Amino acid sequence: AQSVSQHNHHVILSEAASLELGCNYSYGGTVNLFWYVQYPGQHLQLLLKYFSGDPLVKGIKGFEAEFIKSKFSFNLRKPSVQWSDTAEYFCAVFYGNNRLAFGKGNQVVVIP
Amino acid sequence: SAVISQKPSRDICQRGTSLTIQCQVDSQVTMMFWYRQQPGQSLTLIATANQGSEATYESGFVIDKFPISRPNLTFSTLTVSNMSPEDSSIYLCSVPGAAGELFFGEGSRLTVL
Numbered sequence: 001a002q003s004v005s006q007h008n009h010h011v012i013l014s015e016a017a018s019l020e021l022g023c024n025y026s027y028g029g030t031v032n033l034f035w036y037v038q039y040p041g042q043h044l045q046l047l048l049k050y051f052s053g054d055p056l057v058k059g060i061k062g063f064e065a066e067f068i069k070s071k072f073s074f075n076l077r078k079p080s081v082q083w084s085d086t087a088e089y090f091c092a093v094f095y096g097n098n099r100l101a102f103g104k105g106n107q108v109v110v111i112p
Numbered sequence: 113s114a115v116i117s118q119k120p121s122r123d124i125c126q127r128g129t130s131l132t133i134q135c136q137v138d139s140q141v142t143m144m145f146w147y148r149q150q151p152g153q154s155l156t157l158i159a160t161a162n163q164g165s166e167a168t169y170e171s172g173f174v175i176d177k178f179p180i181s182r183p184n185l186t187f188s189t190l191t192v193s194n195m196s197p198e199d200s201s202i203y204l205c206s207v208p209g210a211a212g213e214l215f216f217g218e219g220s221r222l223t224v225l
Contacts, residue, residue, distance in 0.1 A: 004154070032212050043116075043218040044204070051212065090154065092214075099145070100214055102155040 006103035021076040023091030032094035033074040116217035135205030140185035149202040
């Protein structure tokens, strides 16, 4: 089975700080990779995705992620966070038949 | 993107009872997926609901515990049967997008006493 690892489950930082969330996956073949975000009280939303091409992917709200094949990683970054970025972030890997394997999530709290 | 509505949004149930969660999509989709999000855990796929055939269950999930209906291409139900406190979780309906991503409903938060 595919596995997705996210480290540092709880992250607390101040506004304007930079954010980086790590994601590593186990699947060795061609992958489609996703980051989802869940704001408090809201449903899961797609933040960004990688299928092929430029390994640096830009998503909504200033987020970006870099696919490094040799490291089986797809880390999420934002140079300067805002209070509104407080949310839970999930990394996911597509492994066939539209099924996604999810990491355990990172709970990010941004202090004003 | 698809608009997915789930009912109920939350419920508190007694041990031993069953609850049926409904999922309505605003467009026709071939596959619908049911996920579970337990407290502090990642999302886990329960089953794939296909219209016109039995649902396909993932390892660790069985039809007797989580019966699923898929009467048409826009609707599905998931029943959590004979509930125990371990079934307390958020249950999510999702559908695939054209680019391989998944779209999710708002989830149904279930608490079993």
